[in-house]
Amino acid sequence: MKPRIWTLAAALILLFFNTAVTSGAETAKIGLVDFQKILSTSNAGKNAQTEITKQGKQMEEDLKKRGDEIEESQKKLEREAPVMSKEKREEKERDLRIKISDFNALKKKYTEDFKGLEKRLITKIQSEVIGIIEEIGKKEGYTLILEKREGGILYFPGTLDITDRLIQQYNETVGKSQKPASKEKSETGKPASSKPSTP
Numbered sequence: 001m002k003p004r005i006w007t008l009a010a011a012l013i014l015l016f017f018n019t020a021v022t023s024g025a026e027t028a029k030i031g032l033v034d035f036q037k038i039l040s041t042s043n044a045g046k047n048a049q050t051e052i053t054k055q056g057k058q059m060e061e062d063l064k065k066r067g068d069e070i071e072e073s074q075k076k077l078e079r080e081a082p083v084m085s086k087e088k089r090e091e092k093e094r095d096l097r098i099k100i101s102d103f104n105a106l107k108k109k110y111t112e113d114f115k116g117l118e119k120r121l122i123t124k125i126q127s128e129v130i131g132i133i134e135e136i137g138k139k140e141g142y143t144l145i146l147e148k149r150e151g152g153i154l155y156f157p158g159t160l161d162i163t164d165r166l167i168q169q170y171n172e173t174v175g176k177s178q179k180p181a182s183k184e185k186s187e188t189g190k191p192a193s194s195k196p197s198t199p
Helices: 006-017 015-021 035-041 042-085 085-141 165-173
Strands: 030-032 143-146
Touching: 015 035, 030 085, 030 165, 035 042, 035 085, 035 165, 042 165, 085 143, 085 165
Parallel strands: 030 143
Antiparallel strands: none
């Protein structure tokens, strides 16, 4: 799961920009946050990944079932075509093209639904996390809090990273009722490309 973290980074920079401008000669207090780590280790992040994987697996299984049915229909038509009348063969070929077209439309819909689900869940976590970051920033007097992966940061002392404290507070507040769900096994966690692609 690879969210567009640049939006979070921009939000965090703007969140404390005014503080940085008005701080004057005071020493800047800077914190760093790893949003990928929040997604992978917080209760809400784990639950989001489990839900995304679950939905992706269901879509994948449905596409595989439909793809196998189409493949079997193709093989059956190839076997029986020599003994079919021209009209019957053309009818079967037309039915098969319709099935393939429907399959490709469903695959496209599943892909869009999957991306929408992923974006919706990640955006929700971003919104909740930014609220907690703002609370920490104001309470502890931070000048800037940046997303370390998307902020162009090449080196920083580990003491600047407040991700673990943020995750702990996130779990205790927003994620308190969201204990991690047990993970289901899935090879991909997203809709499969499956077989039919062109009529």
